[in-house]
Amino acid sequence: MAELTKPGTIERDRLIAWALGTFHAGVLLVTLVLLLHVTGGLPSLLGGLNTASGLALFAVLWVTTVWSTRRTLLGALGPALRNEMPIYQLVGRAVWRGGINGAAFLVGAGLVLAIPIVLSGSSSAIYSLLAGALFFATFGLVGAFVVGCTVGLLFGGIDALLLMAARALLESP
Amino acid sequence: MDPLHLLVRWAHVAGMAAILGGALLLWWLAARRPPLDDRLTTRVAERYEWIFWAAIGLQVMTGVGNLGAFGNALPPPESAWGTKLTIKLVAVLALALFSVPRTLIVAAGSEADTTPHLSLPLLYGSTTVIVIGILGLAVWLAHG
Numbered sequence: 001m002a003e004l005t006k007p008g009t010i011e012r013d014r015l016i017a018w019a020l021g022t023f024h025a026g027v028l029l030v031t032l033v034l035l036l037h038v039t040g041g042l043p044s045l046l047g048g049l050n051t052a053s054g055l056a057l058f059a060v061l062w063v064t065t066v067w068s069t070r071r072t073l074l075g076a077l078g079p080a081l082r083n084e085m086p087i088y089q090l091v092g093r094a095v096w097r098g099g100i101n102g103a104a105f106l107v108g109a110g111l112v113l114a115i116p117i118v119l120s121g122s123s124s125a126i127y128s129l130l131a132g133a134l135f136f137a138t139f140g141l142v143g144a145f146v147v148g149c150t151v152g153l154l155f156g157g158i159d160a161l162l163l164m165a166a167r168a169l170l171e172s173p
Numbered sequence: 174m175d176p177l178h179l180l181v182r183w184a185h186v187a188g189m190a191a192i193l194g195g196a197l198l199l200w201w202l203a204a205r206r207p208p209l210d211d212r213l214t215t216r217v218a219e220r221y222e223w224i225f226w227a228a229i230g231l232q233v234m235t236g237v238g239n240l241g242a243f244g245n246a247l248p249p250p251e252s253a254w255g256t257k258l259t260i261k262l263v264a265v266l267a268l269a270l271f272s273v274p275r276t277l278i279v280a281a282g283s284e285a286d287t288t289p290h291l292s293l294p295l296l297y298g299s300t301t302v303i304v305i306g307i308l309g310l311a312v313w314l315a316h317g
Contacts (some may be wrong), residue, residue, distance in 0.1 A: 009284055011283065011284070012280045012281070012283055012284040015219065015222060015223060015276065015279075015280045015283070016276070016277065018223065018226055018279050019222060019226045019272075019273060019276040019277075019280075020227055020273065022226040022227070022230045023226070023229075023269055023272075023273055024228055025230065025233075026232075026233040026269055027266060027269050027270075029233050029237065030233055030262055030265055030269075031265055031266065033189055033237060033240070033262060034259065034262040034263070034266070037250050037255070037258060037259060037262065038250050038259060039250075040249060040250060042240070043243070043244065043245045043246070043247040044245065044246055046240055046241045046243065046244050046245070046247060047244040047245040050241075051177055051178065051181065051238050051241050052177060053236060053240070054237060054241055055181070055234055055235075056237055058230075058233065058234045058237065059234070062230050063232075079280050079284070080281055081277060081280075114174065135227045159273075162270075162273040162274055163277065163279070166273075166274040166277035166278050166281070169274060169278055169292050170278060170281055172291075172292065
């Protein structure tokens with residue numbers, strides 16, 4: 001474990017968390033856009049979302065995903081990318097952290113979408129927002145947690161395969 | 174054109190320039206014979222990986238922002254433009270998937286601050302080829 005506190009290892013883990021977190025957030029969004037595009041649902045979604053809100057929503061997803069990936073990988077990789085914990089434990093951590101990330105994203109997205117409503121100053125819109133916030137704070141968070149766990153499981157599996165590919169290349173002559 | 178859309182387009186092009194320029198530089202550094210100082214290549218590669226993923230996040234963000242400018246007028250998937258967009262999105266996914274092992278190998282090398290791995294010229298060469306392919310698709314899309 002002493003290896004894991006070396007400055008080089010800390011820097012390495014920061015880079016890996018940055019890369020994998022961005023990979024997860026980016027691949028998730030591109031896959032959703034691709035699925036919506038091929039099923040014909042993309043124009044209606046784009047028509048209902050302004051550019052600034054879309055950029056802010058992805059920024060929230062990016063930040064929460066890099067943070068949760070960093071928490072997942074904490075102490076998980078030893079020298080030469082060897083596993084420091086059993087793979088099932090790492091995937092279990094990815095599922096749990098995915099759930100936390102889903103809930104954190106929902107809270108961040110709710111704040112991003114609430115700002116223009118609050119700034120509008122319309123009392124009826126603010127009452128609707130409060131009613132929506134109550135829904136978000138209960139069913140929404142549970143739903144986001146479950147979706148996050150599922151996505152975490154999927155990316156935990158993909159990351160394990162990509163780590164295996166990197167180790168194979170490192171061990172090749 | 175409104176200033177936000179202009180900024181989004183500029184960031185999309187600048188991000189692509191950073192990804193392609195860096196990959197070309199690293200390919201040259203890693204493949205160079207006689208090799209340069211090994212630690213220099215490792216350190217430049219490490220910096221590039223930070224920039225690469227920042228640029229990938231920016232490309233995804235601004236790419237969807239560019240699509241947002243179409244709104245309800247986005248061409249359907251079965252149109253020629255829609256097919257090109259499908260191909261470009263799949264190519265972007267392939268680039269992201271291919272880039273994770275490359276970053277992991279660079280990260281493992283930077284941890285030990287040792288000689289860059291022998292696979293680096295192949296990895297950066299392949300990255301350059303994929304990025305040029307995506308750039309070609311982007312130009313093809315931009316011209317309808």
